[in-house]
Amino acid sequence: MAKILVTGGTGFLGSNLCEKLVYQDSEVICLDNNYTGNIKNIENLISNKNFKFIEHDVCVPLEIDEHIDYIYNLACPASPPAYQGKHAIRTTKTSVLGALNLLEMAKKHNAVILQASTSEIYGDPLIHPQPESYWGNVNPIGLRSCYDEGKRCAESLFFDYHRYENVKIKVVRIFNTYGPKMDTDDGRVISNFICQALKGEDITIYGDGSQTRSFCYVDDLINIMMQIMNSDENLVGPFNIGNPSEFTIKELAYMIKEKINPDISIIYKPLPSDDPKQRKPDISKVKNTFGWEPKVQLDEGLDKTISYFKEVLNFK
């Protein structure tokens, strides 16, 4: 039975991944410092004999005695309000020191290690949609740079460990993803809009709402991430993974308002600095290599996510 380490395992993506891995009969070690992750996300797994939780910060080197076959490195705050401001330095450290510590571990265990990189490495992109060959447009001293540059440095470390230390790597660039197990206070747009609408509060659009994003349902994302992890050793990436259907934030606000409560208002707030104007993955590489395409479109994915938040917030 494969032994798999998932860092960031109590977070949104990490906990969804742990669940899939445990149910497909792998032994999973879930590691998190619960800074933005939530132990509640793994409550259903704690008693499973194939699951173990370790509270640990990836900035600190760690030793695991058991042999590890695969490492998914998902540890990092991912929501702009969580990674900016007073948490900025912690964010860079988590990306860079976390990558270093886990790459060292992968080397020692001869494990395959997958880095959860991000569409943010493209910054405010000047090319649309974004293919993997695009080098990006990142403000290196802006409010988002702790995340963007931290993740860019992590990619650099991954490729150097692959080139010079023969570590088996996989790099995926994750575009906006949503679904069950997102935190109600996460701060990202889909969870904000749904929770606001369910509570009867105004929906807050930042800027004029003309900026675009392309949203991927979590199950689709986890499926391709696992497929990439288990693929041929030469397929190191980077691979864009996400759903290329693009929406303006205003369109999203109206979709959620209509689904939950057509009577609530939409209000406009200032656009955060360096907020990318457009984002859409070019997924040809992953499509041609793995024959993968997302299956769940926004309308269906929103319904599933709304049901989840209704339960969490105790709405009928």
Ligand code: UDP
């Ligand atoms: N956004 C918004 N209202 C919110 C939260 C976010 O209009 O309550 C906007 C945000 O400014 C950005 C987009 O929605 O343009 C996506 O933001 P999110 O934080 O989900 O992720 P990002 O893609 O910016 O990392």
